[in-house]
Amino acid sequence: MIIKGEILSHSYQGKGYIVLKNGLIKKVQQDKPKEGKDYIDAEDKLVIPGLIDMHAHFREPGYEHRETIESGSKAAIHGGVTTVAVMPNTNPALDSPRIIEHVKQRAHEVGLIDIFPTSAITEGRKGNKLVNFKSLASHVIAFSDDGTTPQSFKIFLEAAKFARAVGKPIADHAEIKELSGGSMREGQFSKRYGVSGIPDIAESIAVARDIEVARYTGAHIHIQHLSTKASVEILKNAKKRTIPVTGEVTHHHLLFTDEDLKDRSPFKKVNPPLPTQEDQEALVKGLIDGTIDIIVTDHAPYSKEEKSTDIESAPFGISGIETLLSSLFLIAEMYEISFVSLLEKVTWKPAKIFNLGLRGDFAPGYVGDIVIVDPNKRWKVTEKSLLSKGKNTPFLNRTLPGVVELTIKNGKIVYRGDNVD
Ligand SMILES: [Zn+2]
Structure with a gap:
């Protein structure tokens, strides 16, 4: 051809x-x-090279009314995405080789895209008991309890030591649960709209923890969906000190802010929440200066019924895999960034960071x-x-x-x- x-x-x-x-x-x-x-x-x-999305939820097994590996794959190719890392918050969670191989088998049967599963860090993503890193390592590209993170410092530290030993990254949903709660970013707009707020420190403290754990263990920790200025600053400093950390941002965090929640739409309820203007500017700056390595979708589909409620009771999440590519055009125009530099964040760079082999570029053998x-x-x-x-x-x-x-x-x-x- x-x-x-x-x-x-x-x-x-x-x-x-x-x-x-x-x-x-x-x-x-x-x-x-x-x-x-x-x-x-x-x-x-x-x-362009097929896009690589390192953060998506295809919901199978357990939540097939929201998405399946087949519907997710079809959505992906409609959005120009040909490689996807799926997160382990399924039911049962992706915490054993058997369940993970089942997902790979389904992806293979559908045959439209490449799906790389992640394994949970703890059994059932409950934060208590670590999975068997050794037996899981060859089946997955990374470990993550996405949707949450182990709240125990000790368990997270042990996880990082194992991840380092088996040579796989931890992709971390940085959030201190004790400090979060709420339905949108805490600030002037959460007050004005009367919606419960999530303080930015719930994320940045977890980011600081992750970085210290990466420094101490030498494990590669990849911080998922960064959303605050404080987090970007901490990550920037860590990279200067050559700590093995990388970071991602979603396209919705680059295009919407807390102010947009004026309509209290459950479709804009996402975790981490949409940033303030100031946070968003820091995210864009971090993207340009390389503090933030890649752009992801955090594709989180829900059924109509589940989102047909008020903002306080709706679940968190945005269906995003089909709007990623279009968003790159919007981001390029809005912030006067070259399209190709954004394209790298969804092709060549994720392939490099997660050792995905010869993909995300056009060179012989790819x-x-x-x-x-x-x-x-x-x-x-x-x-x-x-x-x-x-x-x-x-x-x-x-x-x-x-x-x-x-x-x-x-x-x-x-x-x-x-x-x-
Ligand atoms: Zn998450």
Whole structure:
């Protein structure tokens, strides 16, 4: 297969041709290649590596009414995402090789994207008893109790020692539960809107703990969904001291703030909560200066019934895997950041940080995961246009830039948009 277009990747940028062979990138070049029958002319379109989302909830097993591995995979390719790390807060939790292999088997049967499971840190994510790191390590890419984190310092420290010993990162949902509670970020708007507040210190203290544990143990700790200025500052300082820590931010934390909760929409209730303006500016700065390594979705679909309630009683979470790519265009425009520097945060960098092998870039031997996107077209986010079972997104009924026309996985077309000739 040969694809012609405006190529945007870490190793090649500009007009050119991608030659695929046996599902892999054979070469990328400026001149038209002679060989090849299958030819895709994406002249005026962007040709980018399949996106990598290191933080998603596909809900299977246990919560199939919210999402399944199949519906999640379909949503992913609609959003140009071809590699996904799924979090362990399923029922049962992903805390044993048997359950994790079941998820991998389902992903393989669906066959649309690559799914990398994470294992829980503690049995049932209850925070008390550590999982068997040794027996789980070869089945997963990281350990996380996402949705929560072990509240015991001792257990978290032990977890980091094991993670270090087995050579896998801990991806941590940094939150001190004693200090959190509430439905939105604490501040002038939580007061004005009369919604219970979550103080930023509930996150930043946990971030500080994680960094000290990384320093002491040498374990790689990846901090999930950073949302406060204080957290970014602590992480920045830790990186200066070459402590093995990395961090992520979601696209919704870069595009919405606590002020947007004026409508008290349960679709904007998320954990960690939407940041203040000041926090958001720090997140953007952290993204630009490299303090924050990657962008993720924290895709958290819920059924209509579960979110059809008031803000205080609704569950936390935003369905986000289909709006990630469009959000990159919005973020690039809003903050005057180059699109390619944002693209790296969802392709090449996550692959590097999590040792995902040759993916997220266009170089010889890399996996043939390719997305063709029309940056000049727009699409409307509706319950119908979203393929995820979860329609709980603050983008609902908004029109977004960037339409995915083709998603190619391992050299095969797995998604074709409506507007492709
Ligand atoms: Zn989380």
